[in-house]
Amino acid sequence: MGFLYQAEKCRKNCGFYGNPAWHGYCSRCWIQQRQQAQPLTDGFRHHTGKLHIKPDVTEASQLLNRRDAFQSVTNYNVNSEQSTASLYQAGSVLHFSRPCLLSLARGDFSEFLKALRCLEAQPLLTRCNNFIQRMQEDETISVDKKAEEVQSFYQQITLYYPDHMSEERDRLLDNIEKLVMTRIYKSVFCLHSSQDEQKDLFLHKRIKSLSWVTPRMLQLPLAEGSQEEKNGISCSVTALIEMDSKRAPQDKLSCVSKACNYLYKSIQSCKMEPATADDLLSCLIYSTLKANPPRLWSNLEYITRFCNPKRLMAGECGYYFTNLCCAVSFIETLEASSLGLKQDEFKRLMQGSEVTTCVSGNGLSILQQIQKNKELLVELQHRQDTLFQKAKCLGKELEAWTRSVQVEIQEIVSRFPLDAKAPPESCV
């Protein structure tokens, strides 16, 4: 017991001085500890939640100021508490033991949720819940501001892991992203107050008006009418449409990746060569035109705002997402020359499609069919008319012929009157 009466640091080793009145914690860790013990009834909950969210830098600078204030001599026995104290790694952010970090970073989302409920991960869960609640309830914050906050929240999560555990860190971040975004989805996605809805409508109309674009105009690397083309395009169309039904940015992204992978497969089997960026992009443009995915603009905006930036900037999903952005940008700005058409031809097609926009999709081909049928009918009628005329002519000719035959017969009869009775008598 020679250590008595010695200034002692907080049990969490956070850098502040502890106080025996707070069981050897500093005030801040003590509040945290109490909150952990009874998270729901604690009146400090909201307050401390906000404290946690403060970025690291300010906390550390506070540390410098507060050190003097806590220079009181404290009495605290290290040995008896060592085992529990070692549970907490030092640092001003939340710290967890290695097994806890590992269990949180398991790939499966449901396992992550289980790990999050364990005692040691409580502070993290509380922090997430507080954050989610604030994002859901505060309607005064704009979506962009919320995006900023979500991003800085991700940044803080990454601080739990040392550099050599970067893989685990990425996985935890994925899980956190899914947890947070699934729950705040409704309060940030395609809000009425934002311009997103109008842009969605604009893009939707634009794609509709381009329904006449053919694979040949886009120079798709797929053999026209082949099975690969049909399969690849229809699978990727389904995947693109599916994107709107997912909530977490990573799930939306994986729909985009799925779409691209279907396209890759059909390109490769048509060309017998690996697909290049030009191949992929032109196919993706065509699929997007065919799919006309619901709320496309909102989805793109949402992913850029709330996705883990690392995934979006450099990862494979990021590449596919970039291609989708390129496809949309191409569709928005597309002109006659980008499809290899002449100006007037392009105009005519655009106007033609405006009339038919209400039919959409297969409407164009149906209309073409109707037009063709009409032409056929007109021709048929014409042929029928001539047939009738010819038949009439024939009828007249026939009448004339019978008449002429009768006239001839009468003539002959009058020329050679038959005296049938006399000769037989003479003969006999």
Next chain:
Amino acid sequence: MAAGGGGGAGGSSSSKTYSFKVVLLGEGCVGKTSLVLRYCENKFNDKHITTLQASFLTKKLNIGGKRVNLAIWDTAGQERFHALGPIYYRDSNGAILVYDITDEDSFQKVKNWVKELRKMLGNEICLCIVGNKVDLEKERHVSVQEAEAYAESVGAKHYHTSAKQNKGIEELFLDLCKRMIETAQVDERAKGNGPSQSGGARRGVQIVDDEPQAQSAGGCCSG
């Protein structure tokens, strides 16, 4: 983008893994695809068939103890997609501009790309100008002096490669990685020296982080 500096943002310890995004620019038939396939999978032409795609490839490197994850992004090079360039090369750390030494036009295209890249991304990005197909030296239409002088004038490095004969490609990527690491380190230092208060705070945190780092050393030895 709320969180800036996603790509090559670096920590301070040497165990840090660098992630770099490199875009591949160039006209249709200059051999971009062959170049990158040769580098990442050591394949050329007939063996291509087994690979599904050559538009997004990755490679892991270890340069002087520094781990580097390289993501190579092919970009659509056709004229009709020209306007989409900025979407592709946003936040990239390096760019490889490929031309065909037998095709003067493809070299002009490279010049256009360089102008655009410098305009959009400034000097942050490491540029490599690559004359491909040196196996066709006899049909050369772009002179070595001209190309090298041009590269120097825009602060880029010039390389000669042949994807067919597997010449110069390893050197190209290795050199590029080294330059990107340098740029990232300069960036880090600039950030560290920025506001003096936060610098001090960071040092404070690092002292506390001692223990996990000891664990990292153990992990490295066993692995």
